[in-house]
Amino acid sequence: MSADASKPPLLGTAREWTIDLSVAVVIGILLGLMGPFGSFFNDGPAVRVAYWVCSVVFGMVLFGTLTRLGTAGAARLGFPDWTALPVVILLGTVLLGAPIRLFAIAFWPAVVEAVPLPAWFGQCLAISAPLVVGSYFLRARQVGPASARPAVVPSLKSGPSEATPSADAGNVLYLRMEDHYVRIRTEHGSRLEMGPLARVTAMLSGVEGLQTHRSWWVARRAITGVERDGRNLRLRLVDGETAPVSRASVAKLRAAGWLADDAD
Incomplete structure (x- = not known):
């Protein structure tokens, strides 16, 4: 088993996407029946539902991909993952608005062409923003209860096994946040645990180490040197990685x- 075999897919699991797309279909059906932004008068319910289901599914794929990439990137840079949401919403609205407008013109050419572009993208933004924010916080709520389970405590006290590398507290070299997970790097490999960094570091009270950055905790014995790049400092670690040191x-x-x- 490789050291990174337990890392969750960057773009989400098949189960996550099944849930997302199922929700998108339901939302599309509801929008098709309600006919927002005047679409209620465009055509019959069957055509409206077909249009809105296709539009929302396409939007879910686009925003789901952007959100996962954006939040993971923000976490790796040391920022809260939610800070990526405004960029995701604005970029996704631009990328979504153009093809959806062409799609709508194929259904109702005269009606859609009469809608100015600013109004069209405003409508896309009005639908996309609450869906992206709502989806993010629903997923965060799902992670929250899961992270409260005592998954880390037994693993830090257990020895190596065939299923997971050893995560015994005395073998821990460093911890690193990866999205909603903490990577526990030990002498025997690494694995991921769901939950906040503070909860995992609390299990390492007997190990000499410090939190060097909002997303990193490093054991003293894992350090082989210090690198300076202007005012930025990084710690060289025994496995070749470098840990950032925040100014604070x-x-x-x-x-x-x-x-x-x-x-030096």
């Missing part, structure tokens, strides 16, 4: 003697 953590690490060589 510099004083704390220097007081602990971790940055004795950073002036």
